Amino acid sequence: MPIWADPNHWVGSARLLLQGHGLRALAVVENGLFQGIVREHVLAKAGERELVGDFIEPLPFSVHPRQSPRQVAQEFVDRDLDVAPVIKDGKFLGLLTSNMLLRELGRSYDPHTGLSWSDYLRQWGTEQLRLGNELTILFIDLDDFKQYNTRYGHIVGDKVLRSVATFLGSMIDPENDVLVRYGGDEFAIGTIRTREIADELAEDLVAGASSVRINESVDPIQFTVGVFGGKRRGERDNVHFAATLDNLINLASRDALERKARKKRAQAGSEESAATPRTVKQPSAFSILSAEVEDLRDGSRATVSISFGDKVISGSKSIGDERPILAVAEAAQRALALSFNHPVVINDVMLFESNEGRQVRVIGSSLGRPCEALVRVQGDPYFAVAEATLQLHLSQ
16 A cells, blocks of 8 residues: 655654654655655654645656566666656556665566566565465466577567567556566466456467567467466465465466467367377376475475376485485385386486576486486476476386
């Protein structure tokens, strides 16, 4: 809620607001319209019973919520401002200070799209959960993005990413939503709007994808949107908010993968097997359910759960000096050990960036023969490690 004073309020009341909220400037609003600000050092010299309206300082510039932080920062520099009102459709939303801008600009940004990376979603989402707000994650994955880089070149590929970022940004409500670039061709939206509205937003995004065009010679852009969250039952007590958020992102990315797979099967028809990516050798009998690293009193532990038909198998591995991703692979190996006749030994796990995005490679051996599996990271890297370990077993 924005903090403000009426011009007919006494200066003494305005001082209490400034002191109580630790502010140096206070907005003055009359009949819903922003009038200007009063500053702490000015009111300090005024009498308690004088009117706030007698000390108003008008501000020449206002910020719209959809303006980028970099644009606003440039205006602050050009106009030598330290504070400006944020106004949308004539409604005062709050004051933006230069310190707020500095914190915003200090976040990690993707230079291609101008969006924040996923760390901002984690920061914002964790805070929303801590405040008790319900949270839904929309995970956006571009369809066949590799073809743009292969067929048209990386310059066109970068233009596609920028165009998608601009389109997604035009569809969100900055008061309730956060948009970030998650990975190579992935974006994510966090929203505190209801699940029903979040589902409608996902449908609107998919429907509007065809309007995102670079030029007539470039194929239309399509993407898949996975959705998870917004259906909490009961209150959260003693919850690890960061872990809860990671789980929401992971499940939204899995939903996107499942939707994309259904889309490909529908497009392929009788050629379904030809449409299945060669890296996915997993039969329907196996499916990774979860891959987690927990901090316990006596150390950390990796646990992987896998569905096998109508059963759930799981394995765990205490984490000593080894990397957590290696422990996750070994936990998955323990879960799968009783289901395969050929033993697989995990030798190493590599997490790296490539032209196709973030990938994980699990390297092992079976009956003395080296083997490995490569999986693209679609959200949670631990989940991808478990998936690659499963592929390693299935390839033998």
